[in-house]
Amino acid sequence: GESVGLHLPTLSVQEGDNSIINCAYSNSASDYFIWYKQESGKGPQFIIDIRSNMDKRQGQRVTVLLNKTVKHLSLQIAATQPGDSAVYFCAESPATGGGNKLTFGTGTQLKVEL
Amino acid sequence: DAGVTQSPTHLIKTRGQQVTLRCSPKSGHDTVSWYQQALGQGPQFIFQYYEEEERQRGNFPDRFSGHQFPNYSSELNVNALLLGDSALYLCASSLSLTGELFFGEGSRLTVL
Numbered sequence: 001g002e003s004v005g006l007h008l009p010t011l012s013v014q015e016g017d018n019s020i021i022n023c024a025y026s027n028s029a030s031d032y033f034i035w036y037k038q039e040s041g042k043g044p045q046f047i048i049d050i051r052s053n054m055d056k057r058q059g060q061r062v063t064v065l066l067n068k069t070v071k072h073l074s075l076q077i078a079a080t081q082p083g084d085s086a087v088y089f090c091a092e093s094p095a096t097g098g099g100n101k102l103t104f105g106t107g108t109q110l111k112v113e114l
Numbered sequence: 115d116a117g118v119t120q121s122p123t124h125l126i127k128t129r130g131q132q133v134t135l136r137c138s139p140k141s142g143h144d145t146v147s148w149y150q151q152a153l154g155q156g157p158q159f160i161f162q163y164y165e166e167e168e169r170q171r172g173n174f175p176d177r178f179s180g181h182q183f184p185n186y187s188s189e190l191n192v193n194a195l196l197l198g199d200s201a202l203y204l205c206a207s208s209l210s211l212t213g214e215l216f217f218g219e220g221s222r223l224t225v226l
Contacts, residue, residue: 043217089156098208098215104156
């Protein structure tokens, strides 16, 4: 069946460096992609999203890149801080809006070393 | 403004028992979705409620059922618990079917 997967289960970076978390998706019909951050013992927290008609979207210290040709999504975090340590999930959906089912990947653990 | 609230936060059950988890959506939200998150995995969609009806359902057995009340709160029921049902159960709400999705902190279920 369709799935969303991540390349790396764990990513360790030095404080102040940039982080790049990658995600591959297989459902070519997906129209909407979201990155979530999940800290230990908490629910997923929205970071940034992108529609399939875009290649790049920037937020505060975060950038999402979408390559539809190879079905690849990435999250870039600039100047990574200790508070960025968490598990990051990409999710895909057929459309925007909470009425649509999200399909999550397995997650990447980001560890920020001081 | 309270966000999505879930109860209980933690609970322990034994195999074969039944469990009910509760969710109060964010103020003003009318759509509730439930996800199961096994340890070390991403959340998996169980089902969604809108206008007190189950609108969508993921690949979960009939042991998983739910309900949405007129005040938009929701319950997730799991019957005949299996060890594999141990997971974090997440509730998410949105304003109608087009609004942004907000997640609660989850209910951690352990089945012994």
